[in-house]
Amino acid sequence: MFLYIRKMSLSVLPNYILKIIYEDEHILLINKPAGLVVHPGCGNLNGTLMDILLHKKKYLSKIPRAGIVHRLDKNTTGLMIIAKNNLTYNKLITLIKDRKITRKYDAFVIGHIISGGTVSAPITRNTKKRTCMMVNISGKPSVTHYQIVQRFNFYTHIHIQLESGRTHQIRVHMLHIKHPILGDPIYKISNYFPRNINIKFLKKINLFSRQALHASHIKFFHPITNILIDCYATLPEDMVAIMKYL
Numbered sequence: 001m002f003l004y005i006r007k008m009s010l011s012v013l014p015n016y017i018l019k020i021i022y023e024d025e026h027i028l029l030i031n032k033p034a035g036l037v038v039h040p041g042c043g044n045l046n047g048t049l050m051d052i053l054l055h056k057k058k059y060l061s062k063i064p065r066a067g068i069v070h071r072l073d074k075n076t077t078g079l080m081i082i083a084k085n086n087l088t089y090n091k092l093i094t095l096i097k098d099r100k101i102t103r104k105y106d107a108f109v110i111g112h113i114i115s116g117g118t119v120s121a122p123i124t125r126n127t128k129k130r131t132c133m134m135v136n137i138s139g140k141p142s143v144t145h146y147q148i149v150q151r152f153n154f155y156t157h158i159h160i161q162l163e164s165g166r167t168h169q170i171r172v173h174m175l176h177i178k179h180p181i182l183g184d185p186i187y188k189i190s191n192y193f194p195r196n197i198n199i200k201f202l203k204k205i206n207l208f209s210r211q212a213l214h215a216s217h218i219k220f221f222h223p224i225t226n227i228l229i230d231c232y233a234t235l236p237e238d239m240v241a242i243m244k245y246l
Helices: 049-056 058-062 086-097 169-176 199-206 237-245
Strands: 020-023 027-032 077-083 102-110 117-120 123-125 133-135 143-151 155-162 213-221 228-232
Touching: 020 228, 027 228, 049 058, 077 086, 102 169, 102 237, 117 169, 123 169, 133 169, 143 169, 155 169, 199 237
Parallel strands: 077 213
Antiparallel strands: 020 027, 027 077, 102 155, 102 213, 117 143, 123 133, 143 155, 213 228
């Protein structure tokens, strides 16, 4: 039997209540906040989502990765699926590989996008900065679809759907088409300054300290019951608040 053991101090666990969107005996859907790392890694050894799950749902120690079947970046908010037993975990992994789980995102991007479209550009690890990704012909095939929700004065609200699931895919692809995500500290256009923007508004926008990206919709057939699971998570408060300045 798989048993995941983590030695952790409760003092480093964030005071965090799992925001559960859906739960049954097989799966758990949560709404992850910004600033929460999913898996332990370099620079984030404790206080991760995995630690919180193992602390609050101790039975998850018997499941690989504490039941986490996919990830979100530290500062991306939104829906995540957690498996509550090994059978469900394996079936969910298969559904993801077979692209049978629909995941959609909301994002605020820099500039005016004229119409919806598709980015099809291979992604690989950045040769100069190994923690980052880049578009390169040697990379793995990667496809991102996007639709316009609303145009603001200097930014655009879009819906995004992935065909593939590469690391940082949305962030890399939006930079590739010159519409990087608002607030992204890594995949950005240096010294971007919208013409004729209100300086007070720009200062407010520049205080937005994370990528404005939210996993808002998950849809799939339950791997055990075959019931359609169709869940939404509304935009987080910080993204709603920044809209009036865009």
